[in-house]
Amino acid sequence: MKRILALVMAVVMVVGMTVLLVACDKPSSQITLRVLENDTAKKEGYLDYILEAFNEKYKDDNVVAVDANMDEYSNLEQDGPYGYGPDVLYQANDVLMKYVEGHHIMPIDIQSMEVYEQVPQNAWDAYKADNNGEVIYCGIPVNVQQPLLFYRKDTLPENWQTEWDKNDNDIPDMVEYWNEMYLYSKSIRESDNSKFGFALQLNNEYFNSGFLFTYGGYVFGNNNTDDTDIGLSAGNAKLGGKIIWELAGIMDQKCLDDSFTVGRESMLANGTIFATICTPDMTSSFIKELSAVYQSEGLSEQEALQKVDENLVITGLPKLPADGDITVRKDVTDDSLWVAHKTMGGVNGYGISSYTKHRDWALKFVEFATSKEMVLKRAEMLGVVPARADALAEMHDTVAQITYDNLDDGTIVVMPSISAVGQIWMPIASGFKQIATDGCGDRIFTIDDIENVLKTIDDNIYKAIHTFS
Template sequence: MKKIISAVLVLTMMLALLSGCGDNSASENNVETSDLYEQVMARFDGELEEGAVIKVLENDTAVELGYVDQLINAFNEAYKDKGISAERMNIDQYSDLATDGPYGYGPDVWYQANDILMKYADNQHLLPLPIYDMECYEQIPQNAWNAYATDINGETFYCGIPLNVQSGMLYYIESMLPENWETEWDINSNGTPDFFETYTALYAYSELCKEGGEKTKYGYLDETVDTYFMSGYLFTYGGYIFGNNGTDASDIGLASGESYKGARMIQQWAGQMNNTEILDTAFSSAAYQYLANGTMLCTITTPDVSRMFIRAMVSTGNWTEEEAVADLKMITVPRLPVSADLTADNWQDTITNMDELTVEMTMMGGINGYGISAYTDYPNASLAFIEFATSYEQAVLRNEYLGVAPARADAAATISEADATVGILFDRLDRGLISVMPAITEIGQLWTPAESFLIDLSTDPYRAERGEAQMYDTDEKIQAGLARLVTQIRDAIETLA
């Protein structure tokens, strides 16, 4: 109960504060800060709480692949003479910060995607952080900080520290490429297989795989009911989730522009793949083995799971770990046809006349980072842990363990020298080709209706095979389906308002 009262008093005080009339002081990074900022950040006085044991909740992949234990051990070694330590919190010890935090059962520090963390920030379960005094501040681009922005009395504060950038990337195994790719599938002679440059060419090669005789059974295989990855088809042709840079839930834009064209291509892929496994969310777990055993040539997922592919490759006995690391490739997603029809153009034309016939794909993405619970007894020790975990050295190590792209510019520059993927992600983020997932609470009402729409859309080719009436066999019907999706999301938001 003491924690609840304390948290309520702190949050009440924050809301009661009036923003300063002028700049109060300069931070360590020479950013002028207001009186309100100084008052809100007063708890972060730099005095480490003696005897603090910080509970850290990280993601399962980072735990499984050993990164988190390395991080915890390194932090404890660095702070062994300062009276604080950290310990990893098991995911089964935690259910919900809003309900567990007040009673001392939640984490002090939590690593998560921006949309999940900020759901708790909006309800004041996360602390605004003194980012202008942090070593990492000037190394992280503003568009990454924006993923954790919140408003207090008309002033912008940040409730998370960006750690890595997430978005879809195309994975393939180089030794699984067809033997003739350099002579038959590189007509622009740029050293990249044509079927990884445009989706039209990838569709054509996937059709060839279905005929048999190639190294893999399928060319491209993916879960066509996954909203996170499939939404990029809608975004590229004018769709969006929420207006005003993802902050206005009254403006739902999934049916905007010509987004129906993107949906039509999702349907084309579902028919081409002709595999009911792509209609199941369990596909994402099976994808690692499917790539390793040659079921498919390529798939799209996020950079943080690269080690899972490597592990699957080694488990087949065909690669050592060193060989698997060298053989697994991750590149940017192909370009989409301007025609929004994967079969309308000759695939060769989309390579030789790429700028006219194709367009770069916009993908959904996110910024993963750290937040501090509003119920922690150890704000300074927790901040010290985050400072350590977001340092240049740990950003580079996190990439080595997990393959993720850091949000720090200096770490990204170092890693890009050996791994161009990191540079690609930064470039796409800067050019607006990564649409950062909205961080407002209403985003929670997107997933279920969107998945239902994608299931119906992807099931249509199978209805046709069975001689049943299709739900989405015209552009008008697809547009109407997207309009219904928008209505369902709006109704859900209003119901829970």
């Protein structure tokens, strides 16, 4: 009996699997474009919005754009050649451009596109590649991202207008100049050991590389294209390293792991910290935490949100001292003493898979998605900074304007667009951690020690890229 049962089971399984396999293989005559978007766009409903709008516009052409329904970081290199990848994909420039070497994404003739004139050259450069000496572009910029300073007006000292606004521009000096921020943070630490002025996870490679860039450091040589030349210790980058070390001194060991990242919203809301650095896509969670605190103090939801609007300020990063010393006060009215704080940033945009069977339609979708209307909608729904000048102009948003201008004048150092960029993060994070560990601990590092750490970072990145290739 058992044997017969076993046999029957085996037969049922085989038949079942065959039926399944056959059932999956349904033919369809409709053109389907699979669009890979990031999770935020899905969550906030932007993806649905754009798919609907596109399908509405082209409903007579038997074409339909759908959510590719795969992980936001799924690998085109592994899926594409076998026909499983998306047709159109939205990614940060470093992710998208790592596909160029293997020819997994298509070069796009950008000059013929309507969006070409509206996007600054620095943004296009993020998608520039070299194909046997010929310059090609493999993506269309949609929005720009950079770290910004988040602080609370209502935790400023009462007398800030007389004591902390030496340049009389009605903006507190500590959010304009790193030296003032340093001194203010130090005074907070000295008066109350459980509070912080400026606080940030210092081994975060994305937020802190900018200190090195400001003083001559760079990731890859030859405009971030030569992976044999790694320059995080180049120029006077050690001054930037010293600043990370000094900043660790006005925090404590919490800057060495993710304590200040996990808790930044609530810490800012409950007054533990005065300011931090973050990307603007996190704004909504800052607002939520702070308004919860205001509500617990007895305000209604409406009032709380209004108070958040008055007090939570998001702005560009403070200026750095030209000589790299943030520990002493300098004349804030003398512009020659200050330099802009360069930051690492990214340009997100659309690319077209080389494996798409409908290149024309994929291109049409990208054109549609990078039109002013859609870019503007995206900026509104997701709180991002558009790469299109005309979309930005219609937003009347000062913070977005800061980021856009930073991109235009090179204060944003766009992440490298070569595939080796994947190897840089871990060595940088580890090196920064080493500097910060001493900075908030023994404090015995000299400037040479710091430079040696930066050289080790360069060395580790070089090894990671070149040992096996």
